[in-house]
Amino acid sequence: MAVDLLLGLQWGDEGKGKIVDVLTKNYDIIARFQGGPNAGHTLEFDGIKHVLHTIPSGIFHKNATNIVGNGVVIDPVIFKKELDALKKFNLDIKSILLISRKAHLILPTHRLLDAASEASKGKAKIGSTLKGIGPTYMDKTGRNGMRIGDLELDNWKEKYRALANKHEAMIDFYNVDIQYDLKELEEQFCNAVEELKQLTFIDSEEYLYQAQKQGKKILAEGAQGSLLDIDFGTYPYVTSSNTTAAGACTGLGVAPNQIGDVKGIFKAYATRVGSGPFPTELFDEVGETMGRVGNEFGATTGRPRRCGWLDLVALKYAVRVNGVTELMMMKGDVLSGFKTLKVATAYTYKGKEIMHLPYNIEAENVSPVYKEMDGWAEDLTQMTKVEEFPKALNNYIDFLEKELEVPIKIVSVGPDRTQTIHR
Numbered sequence: 001m002a003v004d005l006l007l008g009l010q011w012g013d014e015g016k017g018k019i020v021d022v023l024t025k026n027y028d029i030i031a032r033f034q035g036g037p038n039a040g041h042t043l044e045f046d047g048i049k050h051v052l053h054t055i056p057s058g059i060f061h062k063n064a065t066n067i068v069g070n071g072v073v074i075d076p077v078i079f080k081k082e083l084d085a086l087k088k089f090n091l092d093i094k095s096i097l098l099i100s101r102k103a104h105l106i107l108p109t110h111r112l113l114d115a116a117s118e119a120s121k122g123k124a125k126i127g128s129t130l131k132g133i134g135p136t137y138m139d140k141t142g143r144n145g146m147r148i149g150d151l152e153l154d155n156w157k158e159k160y161r162a163l164a165n166k167h168e169a170m171i172d173f174y175n176v177d178i179q180y181d182l183k184e185l186e187e188q189f190c191n192a193v194e195e196l197k198q199l200t201f202i203d204s205e206e207y208l209y210q211a212q213k214q215g216k217k218i219l220a221e222g223a224q225g226s227l228l229d230i231d232f233g234t235y236p237y238v239t240s241s242n243t244t245a246a247g248a249c250t251g252l253g254v255a256p257n258q259i260g261d262v263k264g265i266f267k268a269y270a271t272r273v274g275s276g277p278f279p280t281e282l283f284d285e286v287g288e289t290m291g292r293v294g295n296e297f298g299a300t301t302g303r304p305r306r307c308g309w310l311d312l313v314a315l316k317y318a319v320r321v322n323g324v325t326e327l328m329m330m331k332g333d334v335l336s337g338f339k340t341l342k343v344a345t346a347y348t349y350k351g352k353e354i355m356h357l358p359y360n361i362e363a364e365n366v367s368p369v370y371k372e373m374d375g376w377a378e379d380l381t382q383m384t385k386v387e388e389f390p391k392a393l394n395n396y397i398d399f400l401e402k403e404l405e406v407p408i409k410i411v412s413v414g415p416d417r418t419q420t421i422h423r
């Protein structure tokens with residue numbers, strides 16, 4: 001039985017949480033494979049809005065087992081808060097949430113290092129969520145990290161101390177003004193670790209192998225988006241993991257030939273939080289309207305998201321890098337009311353028109369070439385079937401499908417589970 005993937009194709013915040021929640025009824029297992037609490041997956045159902053950071057978005061479905069894979073980085077303090085917020089739902093967390101022993105731990109000093117590194121960069125800062133993601137992955141690849149499985153050892157606190165001491169020296173090296181009370185942070189950390197230790201730790205690659213053999217249906221849930229991928233994103237303004245399809249293989253221990261459908265999610269326009277290139281960014285009232293109507297504020301940091309037109313050059317790149325087999329277009333409803341819509345179909349780069357993403361897409365090198373299309377005035381949020389779609393929306397979808405050469409199977413017209421139209 002193949003493992004299907006669900007991936008964000010832009011700069012994150014495409015609406016993966018909602019779609020995983022909608023799709024979970026078709027799966028036995030939902031598995032996160034990379035990233036950490038920098039993610040904010042928002043789910044809305046029965047009038048409740050819930051934001052998840054590390055816990056997979058299948059958690060509200062009793063039929064699904066949720067796995068936090070080896071490629072994820074876990075902050076016990078944030079994880080505990082997530083668990084606390086789930087208490088009111090009376091879920092049997094110990095049996096429906098399983099954590100890989102190989103997942104790495106975010107220590108309080110990783111968060112401090114993230115802050116020190118950003119402060120030292122001045123204007124060149126990445127715009128990190130400051131959750132300690134970069135420093136934790138640095139310790140992972142530097143072979144210094146602490147893993148969930150270490151918490152089962154008697155000497156985990158010694159391991160912790162040695163690493164935290166090293167981090168403190170590194171924080172001093174940055175020589176920036178970071179105020180912190182490590183004692184208090186450590187107390188929080190140790191309390192949270194005790195709670196984390198009550199959960200079920202597994203060897204997730206073995207678990208998933210056996211589950212596949214038993215014919216279980218598995219969905220791997222991505223975090224962030226392709227353009228934030230450490231290798232293929234707009235480096236250095238990226239996150240520190242592989243957000244693209246290959247990351248699911250290394251982040252779960254699933255072989256490439258076991259991957260089935262690759263579901264790619266994109267917004268009908270584009271957004272980005274943090275710094276970095278964004279060729280179709282709007283600085284006018286059109287962008288402001290998108291942000292206001294689309295409620296474009298970071299689910300993790302609350303920062304306003306930068307907004308712009310859909311960038312087909314970047315989207316085609318993401319479709320190719322991931323091998324996307326079906327698409328889902330989110331937030332179509334937010335574009336209602338614009339008389340004219342624009343879609344970037346090429347860039348002007350060094351005086352020439354190009355159709356691919358060049359090495360350096362800083363604003364001064366690249367300007368988008370737009371195709372203009374008619375907008376639609378109708379409110380889409382109450383629509384329940386494709387037949388109700390206005391002609392201009394159908395034209396927009398048909399144009400994108402033709403350009404991307406992949407079918408758009410779902411159009412989302414609002415944040416609620418029910419506002420999801422299958423084509």
Ligand code: IMP
Pocket residue numbers: 011012013038039040126127128129130131132133134223224228237238239240273274275
């Ligand atoms: P970090 O992963 O927290 O270090 O942040 C690196 C970059 O990725 C920053 O520009 C963040 O705003 C962005 N980023 C990280 N996680 C998310 C996410 O879940 N959605 C959107 N952007 C994100």
